[in-house]
Amino acid sequence: MISEKLATALNEQVNAELYSAYLYLSMASYFESLSLKGFAHWMHIQAREEQDHALKLYHYINERGGRANFNAIAAPPENWDSPLEVFEQVYQHEQVVTGLIHALVDLAFAEKDHAMYHFLQWYVAEQVEEEATADEIVQQVRMAGDSAAAILMLDRELGQRAK
Ligand SMILES: [Fe+2]
Numbered sequence: 001m002i003s004e005k006l007a008t009a010l011n012e013q014v015n016a017e018l019y020s021a022y023l024y025l026s027m028a029s030y031f032e033s034l035s036l037k038g039f040a041h042w043m044h045i046q047a048r049e050e051q052d053h054a055l056k057l058y059h060y061i062n063e064r065g066g067r068a069n070f071n072a073i074a075a076p077p078e079n080w081d082s083p084l085e086v087f088e089q090v091y092q093h094e095q096v097v098t099g100l101i102h103a104l105v106d107l108a109f110a111e112k113d114h115a116m117y118h119f120l121q122w123y124v125a126e127q128v129e130e131e132a133t134a135d136e137i138v139q140q141v142r143m144a145g146d147s148a149a150a151i152l153m154l155d156r157e158l159g160q161r162a163k
């Protein structure tokens, strides 16, 4: 059975993952307003991934005899100045999430909950991927600069993202 302290900490992460989904849906909607359907598609896939991250935690908390619960999700931002600014924020946000995951790992270790420590390693690896992907897209959007042709090419490429 998981301790109440650790269950509370994991529930806070459920909320953080759902906030990420909200943030990426808001970004998807922004891209749709610019008719950048490929960028929007990428964000929709990303939002679904975040919901999966939340659900994986939900199932784990319940499996360990805790109870997953749901707090209010903060409203995400709605406006950005450019696609570059959006992806810079994605990258920053994922770095914050990595910090949250690492704090959970530290807590599991301090509380000697080896099962939770092991469970969280999946998230540690996932955050490496999330940061690398976001950073790569930041670089590409930066290279595209003010070229509409380059942005449209990137839009087509991001539109290919598979689930
Ligand atoms: Fe996540």
Ligand SMILES: [Fe+2]
Pocket: 049, 126, 129, 130
């Ligand atoms: Fe991912």
